[in-house]
Amino acid sequence: MTQLLTDIDDGPADVPASRHELFTEFFISGGFRVDLIRLAATHHRPGVRRAAAGSFGALDESTQNALLADVAEEVRQAAAASVAYDRQIMRPDDLPELRGHTYFMVLQRTLSPELARQVAAGDDMAAIEFVAGNRTTPPDVVEALLVHSDVAVRRAVAKRQDLTEEQLTRLIADPDVAVRTEVSAHPSLTEPQRALVDIDVDSVSSGDFGPASGNVRVSLESRWSDEDVLRWARSVNPLLRRQAAYDSRLPLDVVLDLANDADLGVRTILAFHHPEAPPESLLRCYLEYRGRGRAQLIELPQFPTAGLAHYAEDPDPTLRQLAPRDPDADPLLVERLVIDPEPPVRQAAAAGPRLPIARLVALLGDPELAEVAATNPSLPVSEMRRILTPGSSSGTAGPGRPGS
Structure with missing residues (x-):
């Protein structure tokens, strides 16, 4: 990563993008990469440290102080500019008329009491949510939003780290379960307090527990x-x-x-x-x-395979496709799954290590399953050689083409 940061700082001539654009893309690749910004902040090149200073707020206090006192003037200036930007107070006139990206960016910066109160008194619920979560929103506005009629606004308040004990007490008794569930994870609550909150995790969860990048x-x-x-x-x-x-x-x-x-x-x-x-x-x-x-x-490498043949008769095709993975599956069972009505099951069978060799070789001529069959670890070496030999008459059939 250190070398890659150096390469970006050199600005490759064959890339139609500025250094700033390249660093920005690098820092947000797959998500906001705090670890990469921290790495850049201690890089030996001042140009890389200057780029890190543009994301000043993502850094811990000691790293911020190091950039403000950096030996390179360009780094000190970039860090000071970031501090000035973060401290600039947004006033009503700074809020764009058009409700777009810039509009919501303003609401995430340091807000004047006037701007916070103006937005909180409006009817734009999305904008009010931003104000409810903004750390610079005045206490009187936070207090008013604590009892706002919109559940999403109260949920945004519940995420604040600066809530008082009295405010937490009110939120854990909120009439809406989504608000109670949100505040139940607040860092200021003790475990005994959490245990007493009536929650429903489904009220704040999309049910998506898939892998993060x-x-x-x-x-x-x-x-x-x-x-x-x-x-x-x-x-x-x-x-x-x-x-x-x-x-x-x-x-x-x-x-x-x-x-x-x-x-x-x-x-x-x-x-x-x-x-x-x-x-x-x-x-x-x-x-x-x-x-x-x-x-x-x-x-995943640790996903089990033993006993999966049990699912061969299951009405759910996402379970039937597990059966060919079983190292002890009956070869005839796997062969039968090659003609299953569902494509994922047929593909799993074609890749199954227990598929009879004759059937596996025959699949090399199947337009749908040839590619999968060719990757089957049980495929004989002789057949692999034929596949890899240019002009071979038994090569795999391409998609949509009949087998040879």
């Missing part, structure tokens, strides 16, 4: 301390346990506890993100989870 996960992990993650993993609150389950650094004893968690979200997030998630928990998640990325569970 590697970049996003690394970015999240870079913001969390080990102590925070271990505390969340042992929390009575499933939202905090879900957050902990994203961390691939969890020790094995904690992994085993979360793999048997009562919450499907915790178990599924762990299955996707921890390399030591138990095989049986991956199968359980595959059977119970129906959201984004479910099929990727099968491809």
